[in-house]
Amino acid sequence: QVQLVESGGGLVQAGGSLRLSCAASGTSLRLIAMGWYRQAPGKQRVLVASISSGGGENYADSVKGRFTISRDNAKNTLYLQMNSLKPDDTAVYFCKATYWGLGDYWGQGTQVTVSS
Numbered sequence: 001q002v003q004l005v006e007s008g009g010g011l012v013q014a015g016g017s018l019r020l021s022c023a024a025s026g027t028s029l030r031l032i033a034m035g036w037y038r039q040a041p042g043k044q045r046v047l048v049a050s051i052s053s054g055g056g057e058n059y060a061d062s063v064k065g066r067f068t069i070s071r072d073n074a075k076n077t078l079y080l081q082m083n084s085l086k087p088d089d090t091a092v093y094f095c096k097a098t099y100w101g102l103g104d105y106w107g108q109g110t111q112v113t114v115s116s
């Protein structure tokens with residue numbers, strides 16, 4: 001059974017930084033990609049950044065140049081380094097893992113609040 005547990009959220013002032021972590025337990029076999037999504041109040045959940053099993057990265061335009069996604073395969077952990085945070089980045093951030101033949105798994109989410 002795959003489980004994803006996010007951590008690292010919190011309250012930060014605009015211009016500050018946070019690093020989110022997503023620890024994956026269960027199998028790492030057949031992992032296709034992992035990603036970070038966010039959902040602001042009253043809005044749909046949207047992709048922030050993703051990374052494929054081959055290491056290819058993809059970012060939403062709104063976070064390019066400020067956020068960096070990375071993986072530590074030995075620790076089965078996904079990271080999102082968030083710099084130059086803005087109030088518009090305030091949301092619940094979710095980790096997702098996609099496995100071949102198993103589908104998508106989601107974490108429980110971690111709140112990020114950026115004050116102006």
